[in-house]
Structure formats: C-alpha cells, structure tokens
Amino acid sequence: MEKLRELWNETWHFYKRTLILVATGSKLYYAWCFSLLAIIIAGFLFYMRQHDAGLIATNMNDQVSWGLYIANFTYLVGAAAAAVLLVVPSYVYHFKPIKEIVVLGELFAASSVMMAVLFVMVDLGRLDRFWHMLPFIGSMNFPESLLAWDVIALNGYLILNIFIPVYLLVKFYYRKKPNWKFILPFILLSVPWAVGIHTVTAFLYNGLPARPFWNASILAPRFLASAFCSGPAIIIIIFQIIRKVSDIKLEDEALFKVAELIAYAMFLNLFLLGSELFKEYYSNSIHMAPVEYLFQGLHGHNLLVPWIWAAMTMNVIAFIIFLVPQTRKRLTTLNLGCIFVIIGVWIEKGPGFVIPGFVPDPLGEIHEYLPNLLELMVSFGIWALGLLVFTLLMKVAIPIETGEFTHTEFQKELMASRPH
Amino acid sequence: METKRYTRREFIRNASLTALAGVSLPLLSSCAKEETEDFLQKHFREMTAEEKKQVIAKLEQRYLQKFGRKLQISTKEAVPDTLWGYGLELSRCIGCRRCVYACVKENNQSRHDPQLQWIRVLRLKRGNLINLENSDHYYNPDTVPEKGFIYLPVQCQQCQNPPCVKVCPVHATWQEPDGIVAVDYNWCIGCRYCIAACPYKGRVFNWAEPNIPKEEINPSVHYLGNRPRMKCAVEKCTFCIQRVRDGRYPACVEACPTGTRKFGNLLDPNSEIRYIIDRKRVFRLKEDLNTESKFYYFFEA
Numbered sequence: 001m002e003k004l005r006e007l008w009n010e011t012w013h014f015y016k017r018t019l020i021l022v023a024t025g026s027k028l029y030y031a032w033c034f035s036l037l038a039i040i041i042a043g044f045l046f047y048m049r050q051h052d053a054g055l056i057a058t059n060m061n062d063q064v065s066w067g068l069y070i071a072n073f074t075y076l077v078g079a080a081a082a083a084v085l086l087v088v089p090s091y092v093y094h095f096k097p098i099k100e101i102v103v104l105g106e107l108f109a110a111s112s113v114m115m116a117v118l119f120v121m122v123d124l125g126r127l128d129r130f131w132h133m134l135p136f137i138g139s140m141n142f143p144e145s146l147l148a149w150d151v152i153a154l155n156g157y158l159i160l161n162i163f164i165p166v167y168l169l170v171k172f173y174y175r176k177k178p179n180w181k182f183i184l185p186f187i188l189l190s191v192p193w194a195v196g197i198h199t200v201t202a203f204l205y206n207g208l209p210a211r212p213f214w215n216a217s218i219l220a221p222r223f224l225a226s227a228f229c230s231g232p233a234i235i236i237i238i239f240q241i242i243r244k245v246s247d248i249k250l251e252d253e254a255l256f257k258v259a260e261l262i263a264y265a266m267f268l269n270l271f272l273l274g275s276e277l278f279k280e281y282y283s284n285s286i287h288m289a290p291v292e293y294l295f296q297g298l299h300g301h302n303l304l305v306p307w308i309w310a311a312m313t314m315n316v317i318a319f320i321i322f323l324v325p326q327t328r329k330r331l332t333t334l335n336l337g338c339i340f341v342i343i344g345v346w347i348e349k350g351p352g353f354v355i356p357g358f359v360p361d362p363l364g365e366i367h368e369y370l371p372n373l374l375e376l377m378v379s380f381g382i383w384a385l386g387l388l389v390f391t392l393l394m395k396v397a398i399p400i401e402t403g404e405f406t407h408t409e410f411q412k413e414l415m416a417s418r419p420h
Numbered sequence: 421m422e423t424k425r426y427t428r429r430e431f432i433r434n435a436s437l438t439a440l441a442g443v444s445l446p447l448l449s450s451c452a453k454e455e456t457e458d459f460l461q462k463h464f465r466e467m468t469a470e471e472k473k474q475v476i477a478k479l480e481q482r483y484l485q486k487f488g489r490k491l492q493i494s495t496k497e498a499v500p501d502t503l504w505g506y507g508l509e510l511s512r513c514i515g516c517r518r519c520v521y522a523c524v525k526e527n528n529q530s531r532h533d534p535q536l537q538w539i540r541v542l543r544l545k546r547g548n549l550i551n552l553e554n555s556d557h558y559y560n561p562d563t564v565p566e567k568g569f570i571y572l573p574v575q576c577q578q579c580q581n582p583p584c585v586k587v588c589p590v591h592a593t594w595q596e597p598d599g600i601v602a603v604d605y606n607w608c609i610g611c612r613y614c615i616a617a618c619p620y621k622g623r624v625f626n627w628a629e630p631n632i633p634k635e636e637i638n639p640s641v642h643y644l645g646n647r648p649r650m651k652c653a654v655e656k657c658t659f660c661i662q663r664v665r666d667g668r669y670p671a672c673v674e675a676c677p678t679g680t681r682k683f684g685n686l687l688d689p690n691s692e693i694r695y696i697i698d699r700k701r702v703f704r705l706k707e708d709l710n711t712e713s714k715f716y717y718f719f720e721a
Contacts, residue, residue: 054651055610056534056628065615065625125610125625125652128455132463132590132609137436139463139591139607147589147613209709210583210619286551363542363574363621364552 013408014173021405022395029395036388043381046374047122055125058375063367064358066123068375071350072382073119075230077201078223078349080112080157081194082231086258102187103165103401104242107393108235109194110161113154115386122378146204153197160190169400174407198223211357213290216279222272223349228265229315230345232258233338240335246398256329262341263322266315269345290356298360303368308352314344454482454650463591464604464643476643483648487632491639493647496665498598504659505599505693505714506670507682507702508573512720514678515564515571517541522675523575526660527646528638530630538657539575539672540621546570573680575672576601576622576657577705577713584614584623593654598665599686599714600658602644608653615654619706620713623656659683686714 025033050057060067087105121127132138133151142148164186171178202220209215236255243250280291292298297305321327321337328334360366371379399405437460457478462471476493483491520539523529529536542555546568555572565571582601585593592607593614615623629651641647642662649655660670664683673681684691693716696702700718707713 054626054628061627062615062621062624065612120611123611125612126608128459129590129607129609131437132592132607134436139466141589141591145587145589145613147587147611151589208583208587208617210617286553289553357616360553361621362552362619363540363557364555365557365621366553 010408017405018396021399022392025395033388033391036384036391039384040381040388043378043384046377047381050122050374050378051127059369059372061367061369063361063365064355064369066354066358067369068351068371068379069119069123071354072379073116073123074201074223074353075346075350076112076116076119076386077154077197078227078345079231079234080109080116080161081198081224082227083109083112083235084161084190084194085228086232086235086261103168103397104238104394105235106161106165106190107397108238108390109190110158110165111386111390111393113158113161113197114389115382117154117158118382118385119379122382146200146207149200150197150204153193153200157190157193157197160186160193164190165397169397172400172403173405175403175410195224198227205353205357210362211290212287213357216276218272218276222269222276225265225269225272226345226349229262229269229318229341232262232265233318233341233345236338237335237342240331242394242398247402247404248398252329252331255331255334259322259328259334259337262337263319263328266319266322266341270315270319273348289360293359293366294352294356298366301359301366301368303370304352304355307347311344311347311352314340315348318344458606461606463607465591465594472643479643479647486648487634487637489634489637489639491637491641491647494640494642494662494665495644496642498596498600499665500597501685501687503599503686503714504578504664505684505686505697505716506578506659507684507693507696507716507718509680509682509700510570510572510717510719512678512680513541513571513573515541515543515559515566515569516677518675518677519573519672519681522671523657525636526638526663526671527658528630528632528641528648529655530626530628530632530649531636532631534625534627534630536624536626536630536655538622538624538655539573542572542574543569544572572717574620574622574705575715576618577620577711577715578657578659580712580714581710583617583619583709583711587613587617589613596644596661600644600661600664601656602658602661603654603656604644605647605649605653605655610652610654612654619709619711623654625654626651 058067083105087101121130124130133140133148135142135152140148140151142152164183167183167186168178199220202223205211205214206217206219207215236258239250239255242248277291277295280288289298293301294304294308296302318337318340321333321340327337355369359368396405461475464472467475472495476495479493480491483489483493520537520541523539524531524537527538529538540557542552542557543559543566544552544555548554549570549572552572559566559569578599578601580595580599582595585595585601589611590607590609592609593601593603595601610625612625615625626649630649632648637648638646640662642658642665645658645661660668660672663670669683670681673683682692682696684693686693686697688694696718697716700720702716702718704713704716
C-alpha cells in the first residue's frame with residue numbers, strides 16, 4: 001500500500017513537472033508554439049466548414065477524387081519510415097551518438113505517422129463512421145483491402161514508435177540501464193515495419209489496374225528510395241536545430257554521413273524514375289497519358305508541368321550537392337540541398353504522384369485539379385499540429401537524455417553539483 | 421424465430437463503442453441529428469429481420485418529414501437462380517441521353533450541387549472505340565445522332581470480379597447473389613478508394629448533401645438502391661434493384677427510344693440476354709482487366 005502511494009506520488013510528480021517543463025521556455029519557444037497553435041486553430045476552423053458542407057468544400061470531384069490530403073499522407077508515411085530506417089542501423093552498428101538518435105528518430109517517426117493518419121481522417125467523407133474500419137469493432141476488410149492493411153501497419157508503427165522511446169526515456173529518467181534484451185527486439189522489429197508501412201502504402205496504389213500510372217511494379221522501390229531522400233533531409237535540419245537550442249552534442253561528421261546516404265538514395269530515386277520514364281516513352285502506349293500530362297501537358301492541360309520540372313531540377317541539384325564532398329561538407333550548401341530534397345520529393349511523390357493517377361480518368365476525361373484554400377489551410381493545420389507535438393516531445397525528451405530532467409532523487413544531486 | 425446470441429465480438433464492439441462515443445461526443449454534437457441517431461447502426465447484412473424493420477420504420481419517418489410523402493422502402497432479397505446481365509447494341513444508340521435522365525429520376529439522384537448521374541454517354545469520332553481519351557462526355561448538339569460519331573453509354577458494369585468490392589476497407593459494398601454490386605450507404609465511410617479502383621467510373625460520390633425537389637421524388641425505393649442518400653457516401657447503378665427484383669426492367673431499358681438496351685437473366689437459357697450472347701458478336705469494356713463484367717456491348721450482325 002505504502003509502495004503504491006509512493007508510486008502514485010512519483011507519477012503525479014512526474015506529470016506535474018513535465019507540464020511545467022513544457023510550459024516554460026524562452027521567448028522564441030513561446031513564439032514558435034503559439035504560432036503553431038494559431039495555425040492549428042485556423043486549420044481546425046476550416047475543417048469544421050468542410051465537415052458541415054461535405055467534401056464539396058474542397059476542389060476534389062468525381063474525376064480527381066483524391067487530392068492534397070492523400071498527397072501529404074503518402075509523403076509523410078515515407079518520412080516516418082525513413083526516420084527509423086536511418087536511425088536503427090546507426091544503433092545496431094554502434095554509431096557514436098546512438099542513444100540520442102534512436103529516441104529522437106523514433107519520436108519523429110511517431111509525429112509523422114500521426115500526421116499521416118490525420119490526413120486520412122480529414123479525407124474521409126464520414127468521419128462519424130470511422131469506427132467501421134477498426135478491427136474487431138467494425139468490419140474491416142482484411143486481408144482483401146490494402147487500406148485495411150494500411151490501418152494496421154500505420155497504427156502498429158505508431159504504437160511501436162511511442163512505446164520504444166517512452167520505455168528508453170523512463171529508464172533514463174530513473175537513471176537505470178535499459179534492459180536491452182527486452183527492448184532490442186522491438187527496435188529491430190521497427191526496421192522491417194518501417195519498410196512495411198511504405199510498401200503497403202505503395203501497394204495501395206499499385207494494385208489498381210484501373211489506373212495505369214500507379215499500376216507499375218517499380219512503385220514500392222521508388223517510394224522507399226524517395227523516402228530515403230526526404231526523411232534524412234528533414235532529420236539533418238532537425239538535428240541542427242536541436243543542437244542549437246539544447247545541450248545535445250551532435251558532430252557535423254554525423255550530418256555529413258547522413259547527407260552521403262541521401263546522395264545514394266537520390267541516385268537510386270532518379271534511376272528508378274528514369275526506368276519508369278523509359279518504359280512509358282519508348283513503349284508509347286495510350287497508358288502513357290498520365291505521364292505525358294505530368295511532364296508535358298495533355299491536350300493543352302498542363303497545370304502540373306511547372307511543378308514537376310521544378311521538382312526534377314531541385315532533386316538533381318540536391319543530388320550534385322550531396323555527391324560532391326566540398327558542397328556536402330559545408331553547412332550552407334548542405335542545408336540548401338536538404339530544402340531542395342524536402343520540397344522536390346514532396347512534389348514528386350505528393351501531388352506529382354497522386355493527381356496524374358486521375359488524369360485522364362478511366363473514361364478518358366481530363367479534369368485538372370489544384371487544391372483550394374480550405375484544403376491548404378487544413379493541411380497547414382495538420383503539419384503545424386505534427387510540428388507542435390514533435391516540439392513538445394523534444395522539450396521533454398532532450399532534458400531527460402542530457403540528464404537535466406530526472407527523478408527527484410537525482411534532481412537534488414544535480415542541484416548540489418551545480419556551481420551556484 | 422430469431423434466437424438472440426450475444427457473442428464476444430458483440431460485447432467487445434458494444435463496450436468499445438460506448439467508450440468511443442464518450443470520447444467523440446464533442447465532434448458528434450456538431451453533427452446533424454440524423455448522424456447522431458445513426459451512429460451505432462449496424463451493417464445491413466448483419467442486421468436481424470427485426471432490426472431491419474426498425475431501421476426501415478426510422479427511415480420512413482425521416483423521409484416523410486423531409487419529402488412530405490410516404491416512401492415504400494423494400495429490402496427484398498435476390499430472386500433465386502438469377503444473375504442479371506445487360507446488353508447494349510452500339511449500332512442503335514443515338515446518344516439522346518434519355519436513359520441518363522430516366523435513371524436520375526428513377527433512382528433519386530441529387531439534381532444539382534452536386535449533380536449526379538450513373539450513366540455517362542461518350543461520344544466518339546467514328547474510327548475510335550478503345551482509346552476513350554478521344555471521347556467527348558459533354559457533347560451538346562441541337563439534334564442527335566450526329567454524322568461521323570458513335571455513342572458509347574457507360575455505367576456500372578456489375579463486374580463478377582469487382583475491383584471496387586475488393587478495395588473497400590469496411591465491406592460497405594458487396595456482390596448480391598443475383599450479381600448486383602450493392603452499397604450500404606449507411607456503412608460507407610467515404611474514403612473513395614472504390615472510385616479510384618473502378619475502371620469504368622461506375623461510382624459517383626455525394627460531395628454535399630443530395631438535393632432532390634420534393635415533387636420529383638420516386639417513392640418506390642429499395643434499401644440497397646434508390647432510397648434517398650446522404651452526404652459523403654458513394655453510390656452507383658444497381659440495375660434498378662428496386663425494379664428488377666419485382667420483375668420489371670431497369671428504367672434505362674424502358675426509357676430507351678431505339679431499343680438499344682437489353683436486360684435479362686444470364687442463368688436462363690431462354691432469356692433475351694442469352695440469345696444475344698449466343699448469336700451476336702458481343703464484347704465487354706476493358707476485358708483485359710479481367711473484371712468479368714456482366715455488361716455486354718454488341719453490334720447488329
């Protein structure tokens with residue numbers, strides 16, 4: 001009984017202190033959090049409008065029935081997968097700053113998956129019937145429907161990527177050694193699972209013979225390759241921010257290593273895209289129409305053409321930046337490359353991938369789609385929510401990792417050891 | 421007599437849903453009254469006869485208020501030993517679109533914002549057929565037929581191997597024993613995966629609350645067919661399930677002024693559709709996708 005009370009006290013204490021930790025910060029921290037909050041609220045208000053009126057409030061229609069939401073979803077699944085794929089091998093091969101990287105990477109993955117799931121939720125016409133999709137409660141069409149697979153894969157991944165970092169952080173908080181025998185299998189499981197979520201997401205499109213643009217077996221490898229570009233690029237930027245605002249030490253060398261990896265991944269990505277383009281243009285069948293629409297325009301419809309060429313240019317420039325050691329190992333050019341990759345891949349596998357699947361539609365109709373203000377605002381809202389969640393997670397995780405935020409017992413020691 | 425079984429699955433469902441309902445209360449409070457009422461409604465195929473009756477009574481009450489008249493909602497099941505098939509004689513179609521509007525009227529489709537149609541008539545320049553990119557969906561001449569063009573009406577092809585059913589994540593759409601691919605409008609979550617999967621554009625979506633003038637409502641409806649729908653659920657041609665299960669022709673067959681459209685039971689060797697398949701040169705759209713559609717196009721001679 002006494003023990004239970006003590007546990008309760010300590011837990012309560014932990015939550016109280018976490019709240020205080022999260023609620024206090026520099027002016028910049030407040031400004032950042034409150035601007036994100038403002039975007040989230042704006043996004044939510046726009047979403048309520050969509051919820052009331054129906055999806056007619058978006059620019060989607062019977063011709064182009066998926067749009068910006070599903071584009072963002074696809075991109076974020078990739079980002080989530082790449083975060084773990086990048087982090088875990090560095091743990092397994094005893095790459096130096098392992099402890100930090102595992103936890104940060106998995107929390108990043110968790111935030112990305114959360115955003116991906118939210119993008120599917122806002123795309124649903126009937127959010128009130130969401131429960132029909134849940135296993136055991138609703139009537140999930142498993143294993144027939146790839147969307148059912150995705151629900152399982154993404155939620156499993158989310159749980160995995162919350163469980164692992166929370167376990168490690170709690171151990172660090174108590175200054176105990178994690179039981180690696182217990183947690184390592186989960187960390188190892190998250191590697192194939194990361195490949196799994198992105199493969200399942202690729203198969204979701206891949207399995208539709210009605211849409212020749214998606215019905216290409218090169219799709220899953222392409223998805224993984226492009227994810228390996230954008231995910232690490234985001235992480236390079238995040239790591240630089242983290243080492244600027246916290247005590248965590250991250251060597252430049254680690255960033256350069258990751259950048260080198262992006263160069264290989266980008267080569268693979270461009271190679272796979274090239275293979276696809278060769279097949280389409282050389283065989284020159286009528287199924288090439290969506291590719292033609294994307295890269296050249298079709299019958300005078302060419303809304304996506306400038307976007308895809310901007311993406312191609314950015315991807316190629318970034319590839320060169322990451323390939324040449326001189327530009328890779330300079331933070332300014334490195335960051336430019338990262339931004340190019342993040343935007344370039346977003347266009348390529350977001351709107352540049354989803355929309356041409358619908359143009360022309362199966363009966364040959366060409367209807368051009370660009371998202372409207374509401375879709376943009378809702379999307380910004382979800383991105384802001386993901387960033388806010390990640391920020392708050394970092395606000396707690398980083399002090400635990402550096403040992404500043406720890407169990408009360410050690411806290412006193414820490415205070416005593418500080419030179420006041 | 422229906423025996424009441426309380427399975428573990430049902431227990432898990434009820435317990436979880438109660439919890440879920442509590443959590444989603446704020447969101448639900450922003451929903452319309454109907455949505456709140458229907459929140460816990462079961463999948464049509466899992467309802468007992470008694471539950472079906474209750475749902476029908478609820479709907480009839482609701483429609484009475486909305487449209488000011490009583491709608492007859494049938495839940496009639498498939499007639500045994502039937503598999504419906506459709507024939508369409510391309511050489512006869514003049515592209516008048518009377519089928520399109522008869523269908524809209526019969527099946528209570530939303531009239532405007534959004535305007536939904538289950539049949540699309542494509543106009544093709546003579547010399548084309550397979551590459552539908554050469555088709556015009558919105559031709560609008562003073563008179564039809566036009567010289568130099570042929571017309572290709574397309575609607576749900578009622579595939580025997582339907583890609584839409586395969587991809588639906590919640591079993592909201594399925595194939596009935598008589599071959600009709602039906603939708604439980606109350607179970608559809610509006611993800612639109614089926615629209616992406618359909619090679620014939622056989623499915624349309626209620627992007628907003630459907631809109632039907634009171635005086636134009638067709639009061640004779642089927643639960644899986646032409647009953648008035650709700651916003652953000654998918655819908656499609658059902659071969660007029662409300663008619664064909666009562667021994668009548670689909671509305672489009674009746675409306676066609678040129679006798680282009682044929683309909684019948686594929687399992688009956690003496691049916692008109694079997695006669696056509698046996699004696700005419702028939703083909704099906706996008707046969708290469710192996711959808712095994714039950715919609716046969718043919719030419720005279």
